[in-house]
């Protein structure tokens with residue numbers, strides 16, 4: 219009987235522990251120090267154009283309400299933001315040193331800034347994975363998806379193109395997997411947003427794999443990059459291969475007769 223009671227108590231206790239909500243862990247919510255760091259970075263580099271409450275400043279910068287961590291990562295890590303002057307908008311350049319994703323400090327600052335903007339106003343976050351984890355394995359699938367969703371603006375091999383109204387969608391030769399993923403999530407300027415429903419994370423990763431796979435071929439309009447000398451080398455190779463084949467056939471005929 220005492221054993222039964224102990225068992226019953228354990229079961230009730232266990233069930234109770236499952237039902238009671240756990241307190242939010244520190245991992246789910248960025249710590250206050252991270253938010254404070256993000257706020258400081260924001261106030262130094264962004265507030266003049268995007269406002270004290272992310273609401274935007276007329277004639278200077280749009281509202282950042284709802285753009286999320288993904289847009290911040292994309293815009294700042296590709297050097298588009300912080301804007302230096304009103305006129306040099308929308309082009310990739312070297313990121314500000316303090317936001318360079320190639321450095322540990324840069325990655326921390328980007329994360330803090332993104333956490334601050336997202337904590338204030340929501341929006342899509344950056345993917346939890348990074349680097350090679352964002353590269354899918356199904357390149358043909360990525361190629362088909364790229365043709366459907368991206369090639370109309372970025373060209374079949376990601377070389378960039380022209381939009382109506384004189385906008386130039388950039389080539390995709392430089393974007394990192396993180397930048398490609400957050401570009402899709404945030405849809406900068408004339409680019410549409412591709413939410414996780416429109417293109418699942420797996421589909422986004424396959425697109426990234428495709429873009430990376432065709433990157434090396436972009437400089438050789440004639441086809442495969444044979445030492446990057448262009449179509450001339452291809453012609454030479456074709457002639458050589460043809461000659462060898464002809465000699466082989468001649469020798470074969472000679473041997474038979």
Ligand code: HEC
Nearest residue numbers: 263264267278279280285289290293299300301302307308
């Ligand atoms: C000199 C003004 C200026 C500064 C400084 C500036 N921005 Fe911007 N920002 C703009 C403008 C203008 C746009 C609109 C871009 C466009 O349409 O070319 C923009 C767009 C953005 C967007 C895209 C919004 C969207 O709807 O997708 C994000 C995100 C952003 N800025 C973040 C930042 C962050 C973070 C900083 C600080 C590190 C910053 N900006 C500093 C002017 C500025």
Ligand code: HEC
Nearest residue numbers: 296308309310367368371387388393398401406407408409
């Ligand atoms: C309607 C045209 C359009 C479509 C469709 C489109 N994009 Fe874009 N994309 C743009 C424009 C315009 C920019 C430049 C935005 C800016 O400079 O702020 C851009 C920027 C980018 C960048 C940033 C490049 C860099 O080096 O900074 C990436 C990466 C990108 N797009 C990937 C994609 C992918 C992947 C798809 C398909 C899933 C796609 N885009 C579909 C128009 C488009």
